[in-house]
Amino acid sequence: MxxxxxxxxxxxxxxxxxxxxxxxxxxxxxRADVFGTLGWLAGGPLVHDLLIAPLVGVVGLALSSVLSDRWKTPVKTGAVLTGVLTLLAVPLLWRPFGGATNPGLHDADTGTGLLVTLGVVWLGVLVAGTRNAIRGLNAKKGHA
Incomplete structure (x- = not known):
């Protein structure tokens, strides 16, 4: 090891x-822009450790205590995908032309694309959670 x-x-x-x-x-x-870079390099971990990580932890604990076992996995998966997709979209949402110029790639409406994608993710969460709930009801009927 x-x-x-x-x-x-x-x-x-x-x-x-x-x-x-x-x-x-x-x-x-x-140069002046080096200090801005240092701010980003130090600020990113600080924002993550002091704001994002505790917030995600509290939300995760709250969801775990509220949701039934059949809904926990789909909702956790949806929450993780929401976080990842939002992080990927932040540079283009923050500054519309933050990416390299590439016709056809960045000329779409990033905000609408993110919302549609998140809608599909949470529709999948709804389908998976409903399927798990129905399976649980069928299992209870079969054992009764």
């Missing part, structure tokens, strides 16, 4: 070192 950990640790350490080299090439000589 220690050998496996070492084999996983060494490439990670190499990637970290390479990232530090690339950042040093970008950052020196110091």
């Amino acid at each position: 220690k050998t496996l950990r070492l084999l996983l640790f060494l490439p990670g350490l190499g990637a970290l070192a390479w990232g530090a080299v690339l950042f040093a090439e970008y950052a020196f000589p110091l």
Whole structure:
């Protein structure tokens, strides 16, 4: 097990070192935009650790205490997919032309696309949860 950990640790350490080299090439000589970059590099983990992670934890605990067992997995899956899809859409929602220019890729309405996709995800949650609930009712009838 220690050998496996070492084999996983060494490439990670190499990637970290390479990232530090690339950042040093970008950052020196110091310019005004470097400080903005440092703000993003420090601010992202802080926002995640102090705001997003506790919020997700509280919502997860609340859902686990409210939902029945048959609905927990579909709702948790829908919540995770909602979070991932929203994170992927944030750069284009935040700044409409934040991505590279590529005709046909970024010329769509990102907000509408996200809402439609989330609607499909939660429709799937509704179908899966209803299916699980019906299976549970049928199982109770069969054993009664």
